[in-house]
Amino acid sequence: MGILQFGQFQLPYFMSFLNNFASKTFNIIQQKVTYVSNTSSRRLFKSLAISGLVLYITYILLSAHQCCHSSLFFTNSKQKWSPYAGPNSPTNVNHLVFGIAGSSNTWGHKKGYIEAWWKPNVTRGYLFLDRPPIENLPWPSSSPAFRISEDNSKYNAYHKHRMPFAIRMVRVIEETFKAENRGDIRWYVMADDDTVLFIDNLVDVLSKYDHTKYFYIGTNSECALSNFYNSYEMAFGGAGYALSYPLAQAVAKNMDLCIKRYPTLFGSDHMLQSCIADLGVSLTGEKGFHQIDLHRDISGLLSAHPQSPFLSLHHLDVVDPIFPSMDRHGSVNHLMKAAKVDSSRLLQQSICYHKQNNWTFSISWGYSTQIYEKIFPPSFLHRPLETFAQWRKGATPPYMFNTRFPLNDPCEAPHVFFFESVNKTRGNHIFTSYARKSPRGLPACSLYGNHSAAGISKIDVLSPLRSYGGAGSRRECCDVVQLVGMNAMAVKLRACKRDEIVG
Known part of the structure; x- marks a missing residue:
């Protein structure tokens, strides 16, 4: 017998969680409401509590599946971004929207990388997850608001693809655009959940470019073979990349066509690059993005950085901690001390x-x-x-x-x-x-x-x-x-x- 699912949310797991939650709530109330003493009253009270919670959480889940608030139970979804300064103002962080591709299975470990650079109520954007992150609730205000990726099973290519999640990841740009497409937005910045970004430098770099034109800004891999197997003209997604508003709009409008046209490409970033090439746009390279397709000790690379603003780090889980005697997350936070100054x-x-x-x-x-x-x-x-x-x-x-x-x-x-x-x-x-x-x-x-x-x-x-x-x-x-x-x-x-x- 199949397991009933809500999106990718398994009902037995949900009912177990709900039962435990209701039991704990009931026990607390029971201690305070001493006059509910007989067995039938207690059973009736518990049934009512569970029914109410089912209706409430079903409503939250339904709204979370489409607009996916930061938490299933708490009100962290409302972002308090700074006001828009005007169409002719210099580019600032309020003109950027971030779309982060992540997984609920690994978010507990990787959130430290995102929280190192994310600025609550300043940075705007969303973390896109494959399922509701029940194990990570309550959702902290230090993390980006999350959304659950839309159902991709409608794509025939999804069922044939060697990496089906690549289709979910490539659609992050489309879903980010649909979520945030107001007139004050100039750039859409895409990254993975283990990408560390340096926001002030990113704003300075994007300020050089005309956001009303078609720009695809990023970098290729440090590894020659990675570029050979994908494309030397591709911005690697782990390093992060930026799309100007008109390009993001065109990509979002043509995303279904692109997925159908390139069902066999291995990675989401290669699918995106192919789609952007079909729109007549080439990669604009910025050396400060870093895919880090390397292993072991990268101190030699970081000690001889190219003459370009330092924009990102990726793949920190597959290299040694960048500072001796510190762990990986501690190393990132230590580097951020200098970045903040x-x-x-x-x-x-x-x-x-x-x-x-x-x-x-x-x-x-x-x-x-x-x-x-x-x-x-x-x-x-x-x-x-x-x-x-x-x-x-x-x-x-x-x-x-x-x-x-x-x-x-x-x-x-x-x-x-x-x-x-x-x-x-x-x-x-x-x-x-x-x-x-x-x-x-x-x-x-x-x-x-x-x-x-x-x-x-x-x-x-x-x-x-x-x-x-x-x-x-x-x-x-x-x-x-x-x-x-x-x-x-x-x-x-x-x-x-x-x-x-x-x-």
Whole structure:
């Protein structure tokens, strides 16, 4: 005998939950209402309680299935977004709507990634789940409002697809557009439930583009094979991507046709890219989105970020925690401490030198600093140190960028210091501190006279209070301004002088 379902909500599970809920409620009331004492009255009272709850929760479920409030029982669904500033105002966070593809089975673990960047009553949008998240109730105000994805079984392709959930995920853009399509919206940003976004940087980047035109903004994978098997012109969904209003409107209108036209494509992001290509729109690349189709330690990549605002991180569950001695969620929250103070500089790389000791400093603001016991030009250090492993073994070439292979040569292996704290109260500068987590374990580089950096345990970095970056900006230069005692160094970031060549 089949199990009666409401959407993907199993009735036996629901009735068990309801019985328990009603029993607990009845017991509480029973303690207070002492005059309901005989057996028949108690049975009648319990039956009435269950009937009332069935009617109430059925109403909530029906409304949740179509408009899916944040909670089945609580009033967290009403969003208090900031007022619209006008059609000619600069793009701000109120002009963005977020559509997040998730699963109730994994939300309990992955919500920490979303809650690290989500701003209740500021960010607007929805988390789309495959079924009501009963096990995660009551729904917290720190999470996005959820909706239950519409029934996709009407699509013949759904039943034949190797990954049926891909059709549900590709329709998130359509369902987000139907939920939020007022005239003040300029951009629709799509992401997965394990994507970490950096909102202020995202707003700054999208401000460069004309939202009244057709824009599809994102990035491809770091893994060459992932792009080969999908498309080099595809924005990978885990990294996140943005669609301008007119493009999102066109995609939503043609979604059924696109699904029918591309029933065999493996991933939802490939289906979407194919649909967008058919609309005559190509990918506009932004290097700050990061799919992270990599494994193991990605500190080498994050320490040599491209000269572009840092926009997203994905796949953090398949790589090592980005900060040593912290877990994955703790690492993300730690990085957010720097982002909240100055997201414009986050992970931006600066190179400077302490020439008395022939040391090179590489600063990835808010994440790490490195000391090399040799003078290296920026063109060398802009290539990430390959601390990570391939997403798919044996790929040639493995990556979409050049790397440096780690060596046990004391002249080439860096001393690594990770972000520890941030403070913006020191005059007109932001003060960040970086601490060594483990010894390098190598002798000093003897090439220029054994000037070992092994005794340095801390590096302080001073950066200007003004925002960094913008179109046509150069990387910041820096100076080693003082030696603080015997075990700490201080570095000051500054704008490069006209025609200055670093080194």
